[in-house]
Amino acid sequence: MxxxxxxxxxxxxxxxxxxxxxxxxxxxxxxxxxxxxxxxxxxxxxxxxxxxxxxxxxxxxPWTGWVWAGVLMGGPHARAGGMTAARLQGLADQQPQTIDILTPAGTRPAARNWVTFREERPGVRSISTRTEPPCTRIEDTVLDLCTAGPAAAIEWITAAIQRRLTSPEALQRALQRRRRIPNRRLITGIIADAADGVHSSLEYHYRHAVEKAHSLPRGQRQQSRGARREFVDVLYADYALVVELDGRLGHVGRLRDRRRDNVHTKTGSPSLRYGWTEVTQESCEVALEVAEVLIGQGWSGSPGHCPRCLR
Structure with missing residues (x-):
């Protein structure tokens, strides 16, 4: 033996x-x-x-071993892509059940029940990083995931920026290298919003469904305030109004939220807090409430009407 x-x-x-x-x-x-x-x-x-x-x-x-197996089966220059790359890079929190492997054009092994192989056109994505197992660069990973649709584009771009895995500038450069990609204008706009401090899907919806759709002043994003220099989601500095956007479910973080709201009150800034359902399904009501506080704080404007308001 x-x-x-x-x-x-x-x-x-x-x-x-x-x-x-x-x-x-x-x-x-x-x-x-x-x-x-x-x-x-x-x-x-x-x-x-x-x-x-x-x-x-x-x-x-282990799971990374199965990724290696897919890469090795894919041959030279094969690399993990899609959700598999996203998990390896810390963008996705869950391990996908099926390993996604990209292979050079003209080389695609037969799929198994645990791995799929996709040929990639030359020149579309940057060369692989030195990460192990080999995978697409984070910017290409994000753009690949964006092709699933508008909601996916918002989710993955804002998550990548919020987790500091890449930058809006790097994403924009990667986008410019792609001659064909669905929803290019939308993706360009989301990247621009991310550069302006929009770091989550909820913040994106607030920016577009509440602020822009109802002609409210443009708030500042991710501004630090107070002695502890905590960041606030939206600050209307000229009117001393803070808007916090809470995407968490249940009761997690409520003590911290209460302390933050108390700090805003002590510093003379009224604070409004909204969750996912309010921003996405009650955006007109949220806009009206924000406008009322802004007017009370000295804003001389008035809220506009979106198509939903007129239904």
Missing amino acids: YHRHEVPPELERLARAQSGVLVRTQILGCGVSDNVLDRLVSAGLFGRIERGLFAYPHGTP
Whole structure:
């Protein structure tokens, strides 16, 4: 029986770097013959995932190991994309059930139940970063996810900026390199809003469905105030009005919210707070309430009417 210490050290290092997944050519390249590999599998030191693909040490690989498996099966220059890349880069919070692998044009292995392969046209995306496993650059990951539709574009662009994974300028440069992409004008506008401090889907909807749609003054985004320099979502500085947008569900964060509202009150700034349902489904009512406070604080304007107001 083969023992673990008889596995070449360079092969062990490679397996650790690839989350426990190896392909046959890598194993043979480290000096292990086919006969020896068969004996290592029989001894239970190596697990055979499928033809030409192995796990070392024997067992079920972690999720990153399955990503490595997809990349290795995709061949040279293959890389993770889509939701798989988003998870690797900290943009998505959940591990997708199916691994998404991009391969150069003309090379696409057959899909399995755990991995899909997509050919990518040359020149559309930047070259891969040095991250392991290889994946698309964060800007290309975001733009790829934006193709799912307007709601996805808002969600992924604002999330990437809010998590400081990229910048509006980098996203705009990546967008300029793409000759064909759905919803280009919308994506351009969302990036511009993100540069102006809109860092969440809720803030985006407030900016467009409440402020712009009802001709309210343009508030300042992500401004720091108070002795603790806490950031507020929207500040109408000329009228000393603070609007906080709370996208959380349930009771999480209510103590912190109350303290923030108290600070605003003590500094002479009235504070309004709205959640997702109010901003997206009751935007006209929210706009009217904000306008009333603004007028009370000295705004000489009046709120406009959006198509929803006139229904």
